[in-house]
Structures are given as C-alpha cells and as structure tokens.
Amino acid sequence: xxxxxxxxxxxxxxxxxxxxxxxxxxxxxxxxxxxxxxxxxxxxxxxxxxxxxxxxxxxxxxxxxxxxxxxxxxxxxxxxxxxxxxxxxxxxxxxxxxxxxxxxxxxxxxxxxxxxxxxxxxxxxxxxxxxxxxxxxxxxxxxxxxxxxxxxxxxxxxxxxxxxxxxxxxxxxxxxxxxxxxxxxxxxxxxxxxxxxxxxxxxxxxxxxxxxxxxxxxxxxxxxxxxxxxxxxxxxxxxxxxxxxxxxxxxxxxxxxxxxxxxxxxxxxxxxxxxxxxxxxxxxxxxxxxxxxxxxxxxxxxxxxxxxxxxxxxxxxxxxxxxxxxxxxxxxxxxxxxxxxxxxxxxxxxxxxxxxxxxxxxxxxxxxxxxxxxxxxxxxxxxxxxxxxxxxxxxxxxxxxxxxxxxxxxxxxxxxxxxxxxxxxxxxxxxxxxxxxxxxxxxxxxxxxxxxxxxxxxxxxxxxxxxx
Numbered sequence: 001x002x003x004x005x006x007x008x009x010x011x012x013x014x015x016x017x018x019x020x021x022x023x024x025x026x027x028x029x030x031x032x033x034x035x036x037x038x039x040x041x042x043x044x045x046x047x048x049x050x051x052x053x054x055x056x057x058x059x060x061x062x063x064x065x066x067x068x069x070x071x072x073x074x075x076x077x078x079x080x081x082x083x084x085x086x087x088x089x090x091x092x093x094x095x096x097x098x099x100x101x102x103x104x105x106x107x108x109x110x111x112x113x114x115x116x117x118x119x120x121x122x123x124x125x126x127x128x129x130x131x132x133x134x135x136x137x138x139x140x141x142x143x144x145x146x147x148x149x150x151x152x153x154x155x156x157x158x159x160x161x162x163x164x165x166x167x168x169x170x171x172x173x174x175x176x177x178x179x180x181x182x183x184x185x186x187x188x189x190x191x192x193x194x195x196x197x198x199x200x201x202x203x204x205x206x207x208x209x210x211x212x213x214x215x216x217x218x219x220x221x222x223x224x225x226x227x228x229x230x231x232x233x234x235x236x237x238x239x240x241x242x243x244x245x246x247x248x249x250x251x252x253x254x255x256x257x258x259x260x261x262x263x264x265x266x267x268x269x270x271x272x273x274x275x276x277x278x279x280x281x282x283x284x285x286x287x288x289x290x291x292x293x294x295x296x297x298x299x300x301x302x303x304x305x306x307x308x309x310x311x312x313x314x315x316x317x318x319x320x321x322x323x324x325x326x327x328x329x330x331x332x333x334x335x336x337x338x339x340x341x342x343x344x345x346x347x348x349x350x351x352x353x354x355x356x357x358x359x360x361x362x363x364x365x366x367x368x369x370x371x372x373x374x375x376x377x378x379x380x381x382x383x384x385x386x387x388x389x390x391x392x393x394x395x396x397x398x399x400x401x402x403x404x405x406x407x408x409x410x411x412x413x414x415x416x417x418x419x420x421x422x423x424x425x426x427x428x429x430x431x432x433x434x435x436x437x438x439x440x441x442x443x444x445x446x447x448x449x450x451x452x453x454x455x456x457x458x459x460x461x462x463x464x465x466x467x468x
Contacts, residue, residue: 060285060286060287060288060289060290060291061286061287061288061289061291062287062289063287063288063289064289065288065295065298065299065302068284068287068288068299068303069299069302069303069306071284072277072284072299072300072303073215073303073306073307074212074214074215075277075280076275076276076277076303076304076307077214077215077218077307077310077311078158078214078218078355079161079162079165079214079218079348079351079352080158080161080270080273080274080408081218081274081310081311081314081315082165082221082314082318082329082330082331082348082404083161083270083328083329083330083404083405083408084105084267084270084271084274084311084314084315084318084330085314085315085318085319085322085326085327085330086326086327086328086330086404086405087101087266087267087270087271087315087405087408087409088101088267088315088319088326089319089323089324089325089326090263090264090266090267090405090409091254091258091259091261091263091264091266091267092254092255092256092258092259092324093250093251093252093253093254093258093323093324094251094252094253094254094255094256094258094323095251095255095319095320095323096255096256097254097255097256097258097259097319098315098316098319098320099256100256100259100264101259101267101315101316101319102312102315102316104259104264104267104268104271105271105308105311105312105315106308106312108268108271108272108274108275109271109275109304109305109307109308109311110304110308111421111449112272112275112276112278112304112420113275113300113301113303113304114449115278115420115421115424115425115449116275116277116278116281116300116304116424117281117293117296117297117300118424118425118427118428118446119131119134119278119281119282119424119427120281120282120284120285120293120296121293121428122134122137122138122424122427122428122431123281123282123285123286124285124293125431126138126431128282129282129283129286130279130282130283131147131151131278131279131280131281131282132144132147132148132151133282134282134427135147135423135427138426138427138428138430138431138434139426139427139430145370146423147423148366148369148370149366149370150415150418150419150423151279151362151366151369151419152363152366152367152369152370153366153411153414153415154273154276154411154415154416154419155359155360155362155363155366156363156366156390156394157273157407157410157411157415158359158363158411159356159359159360159363159390159394160394160397160398160401160407160411161404161407161408161411162352162355162356162359163187163191163195163394163395163397163398164329164398164401164402164404164407165329165348165349165352165404166186166187166190166195166349166352166353166356167183167184167186167187167190167398167399168183168329168331168332168402168404169329169331169345169348169349169352170186170187170189170190170349171183171186172246172331172332172336172342172345173342173345173346173349174186175336176336176337176342183399183402184399187395187398187399188395188399191391191395194353195353195356195357195391196387196388196391198353198356198357199356199357199360199387199391200384200387201357202380202383204357204358204361207354207357207358213347213350213351213354214351214352214354214355216347217344217347217348217350217351218310218347218348218351219310220343220344220347221314221331221344221347221348222310222313222314222317224340224341224343224344225314225317225318225321225330225344226313226317227340228241228317228321228334228338228340228341229317229320229321233338234249234321234322234333234334234335235249235321236248236249241334241335241337241338244335244336244337244338245322245333245334245335246327246332246333246334246335246336247322247325247327247332247333248322248325249321249322249323249325250322250323250324250325251323251324252323252324262459262463263463265413265456265459265460265463266405266409266460266463268456268460269408269409269410269412269413269416269417269456269457269460269461270405270408270409270412271311271412272412272413272416272417272420272421272453272456272457273408273411273412273416273420274307274311274408274412275304275307275420276416276419276420278419278420278424279419284296284299314330318330318333321333327404327405328402328403328404328405328406328407328408329404329405331344331345331348360387360390360391363390364383364386364387364390367386367390368386409460409463410461410465412460413456413457413458413460413461414457414461417453417454417456417457417460418453418457420453421449421450421452421453421456422450422453422454422457425446425447425449425450425453426450428442428443428446429443429446429447429450432446
C-alpha cells in the first residue's frame with residue numbers, strides 16, 4: 001500500500017506537537033520535610049559508591065539543574081527504545097497508528113515522571129536516599145526481599161536485551177563487510193572477547209565516558225532514521241535501499257482506532273520499562289544544589305520531557321518507514337548496504353558495550369543481596385563465580401531468544417510496571433497513612449496508578465506470551 005508523502009508529513013508534525021506538549025512541570029509536592037542533613041553511602045549507577053548528603057528542605061549537593069537534567073536523560077534513554085516501533089506494529093499497521101502511539105508514549109512518560117518524583121518525596125520525608133531504604137522505612141524491612149528480587153530481575157532483563165542487541169548488531173555489521181557468521185557465533189565471540197573481561201572489572205570508573213557516547217549514539221541514530229524516512233530510501237516502489245532491506249515495509253488499514261485493541265497494552269508494557277531511572281531518584285534529589293522540591297520537579301520535567309520527545313520521534317519514523325514489518329530491534333530492518341545505518345549500528349554497539357558492565361554490576365549485586373551475602377564476604381573469587389554464572393545464563397537465553405520486542409514487553413509488564421508504578425505508589429500511600437491523609441486526592445490518584453500497574457502488567461504479560 002503506497003502512503004502519500006503529505007500524509008506522512010502531517011503525521012510527523014502531529015506527533016511533534018503531542019510530544020512537545022509533554023514538557024509540563026510535574027505536580028508540585030504537598031509534603032515538605034525539615035530533616036537534618038547527614039551523609040550516607042550510595043551505589044551510583046549500580047557501581048561506584050559516593051558520599052552524598054541526604055536532602056533537607058533546602059541545601060543539598062552541588063549539582064546544577066542543567067547537569068542533573070543531562071545526567072538523568074543519560075540514565076533514562078537507552079538502546080531499548082529501538083524496540084518501540086514493534087510495539088506500535090503489535091496493534092496497528094497503518095500510518096495513523098503513530099498518533100495514539102505518541103499519545104501513549106507521552107502519557108506513560110508523564111506518569112513515570114510523577115512516580116519518579118514520588119520516590120524523591122518519600123526519600124525526603126523518611127530522610128533516606130536509596131529506593132530500598134525508602135521501602136524499608138515506609139513498608140517495612142520484612143518485605144525488602146521484594147525490592148531485591150525485582151531489581152535483580154529488571155537488571156537481568158536489561159542485560160538480556162543488551163546481549164540480544166549486540167548479537168543482532170554484530171551479525172549485520174560483519175555482513176556489511178562480507179563476513180557471514182551466525183547469530184550464536186557472533187554472540188559467543190563477542191561475549192567471550194569483550195563482555196566477559198568488562199564484567200570481571202572491579203572498578204568501572206573508566207567506563208563513565210561511555211554514557212556520553214551512549215546518548216550521542218542515540219541522537220545520531222534518531223537523525224539517521226529521520227533522514228532515511230524523509231528521503232524515502234525504503235519506500236515502495238523505488239526506494240534506494242528497498243530491494244536490500246532486511247525486512248521490507250508492510251502497511252495495512254489498521255490505523256488510529258486500532259489502539260482500542262487489547263494488543264496496544266504490549267506497547268504500554270514496553271513503555272513502563274523505557275523510562276525507568278527510579279532507583280536513583282533520591283540520589284538526584286540529594287545531589288541537587290538548593291534541592292527544594294520545586295527545583296527537583298524542574299529536573300524531572302525537562303529530563304522526562306526530552307525522553308518523551310526522543311522516544312516519540314524514533315517510534316514514529318521507525319514505524320512509518322516499515323509499518324507492520326517493524327522488527328523488535330528496528331535497526332534489523334535496514335539494509336546492510338546502507339552506510340548511514342551501519343554507523344548507527346556501530347554507535348549503538350559501542351553504547352551498549354559500555355553500559356553493559358554497569359548494568360551487570362546491578363544484576364550481580366541484586367542477586368547477592370537477594371541471597372543475603374554479607375558485604376565482607378563478597379571477595380573477588382565469589383564475585384567472579386557469580387559473574388561467570390550470570391553471564392553464561394544471560395548468553396544462553398540471548399542465543400535462544402530473537403525477538404527484542406517480546407523481551408522488552410515481558411520485562412516491562414512484570415517488574416517494570418512494579419518498580420515504576422506499583423512500588424512507588426505503595427510507598428507513598430504508606431507514608432500518607434502515617435500522616436493521617438489516607439483519603440486525600442493524591443492518595444486516590446496513587447491508588448489508581450497502582451491498580452493500573454497491576455492490570456497493565458497482568459494483561460500485557462498474557463498478550464506478550466500469546467503473541468510470541
């Protein structure tokens with residue numbers, strides 16, 4: 001089906017309007033605390049511990065709003081966004097499907113921003129910094145294993161997704177220079193030569209520059225995807241790379257109205273994990289200079305607003321280029337002979353490689369926490385055993401699973417929804433109960449968010465497995 005260019009241009013302009021409207025300031029906090037300033041240890045980005053102050057009503061650290069925004073955007077935006085066009089293809093196959101998809105991206109981003117702010121407010125009220133400490137202070141230490149298990153599984157799914165991305169990316173990059181290898185061969189080779197040594201590193205400070213490479217790579221990939229869509233390089237019938245595309249575009253008649261299908265929950269489940277940076281909400285609040293909740297909300301609004309905009313553009317141009325044929329990793333659709341998209345694959349590979357051991361550190365620590373292994377017993381020999389075991393399991397799973405969209409939707413439907421929607425709402429409701437504000441409007445909103453998370457997770461998981 002040939003789609004008129006004028007209709008494509010209208011859809012792109014529409015999604016930019018919708019996504020830019022998401023740059024709204026989150027709800028201002030109604031709860032303030034005058035807790036004293038003390039210091040605590042926090043694992044920043046699941047790796048290096050640092051001394052940072054706990055937040056009082058004002059004061060805090062030394063970070064400016066722009067630097068906090070930049071760092072939070074780096075934490076939110078990852079290569080997983082490249083699976084979102086497949087989320088649209090799960091319910092629609094006509095170009096107009098990007099309109100409700102963009103609305104869902106904005107809505108889920110705004111809710112995620114709100115719950116990110118909730119965690120910061122709970123940290124402020126309980127004089128804590130970490131996600132787990134906030135849970136212990138509001139819900140109780142007896143159930144702390146829930147957080148440890150959820151964090152481990154969520155990080156594990158992240159590493160699994162990264163391994164799958166690297167497997168596919170290396171196959172396509174090698175094919176572009178005339179070297180044919182299987183997906184499993186590329187995965188085993190790259191894991192043994194590159195990932196294993198990185199994951200065995202005990203000091204990850206040297207990998208910090210890769211976070212900048214990561215966001216730069218995603219911006220380049222966004223630009224490249226927009227350029228290829230606008231130029232019609234993959235459009236029927238005479239697109240420059242149509243004949244060599246790994247998967248040809250497919251369009252149908254299921255447009256905007258298809259969002260009312262239950263399958264649209266697959267996209268929402270992907271999105272529930274796409275904005276996750278909630279583990280470090282307390283850290284960002286504590287490190288912010290003059291860390292009033294109003295300034296903290298500015299950081300949240302700009303960071304999540306930028307992520308919403310970037311996600312909307314990538315999702316739209318990916319889906320508008322390939323439609324129902326959008327792969328779970330959208331780069332797998334583009335031709336190996338397309339040099340611009342090959343550079344995108346290189347950028348994504350570098351970004352994922354640099355981020356992999358940072359995320360792996362969280363996976364390993366989460367499992368050690370779950371097994372209640374004392375810090376003093378975590379020597380190099382034990383850490384190496386866990387590293388080999390977890391990496392072997394991750395590599396085996398990645399070699400068997402080929403649909404990144406499926407992994408993203410299942411991971412989001414289960415522990416993504418819990419960590420982003422359900423747990424923050426529970427912590428805030430417990431805090432409100434202690435304050436005698438059970439029936440407040442905001443408490444009722446949090447109840448709705450928690451219920452939404454449960455329903456979305458249950459139905460989304462079932463649909464993802466049915467679609468497998």
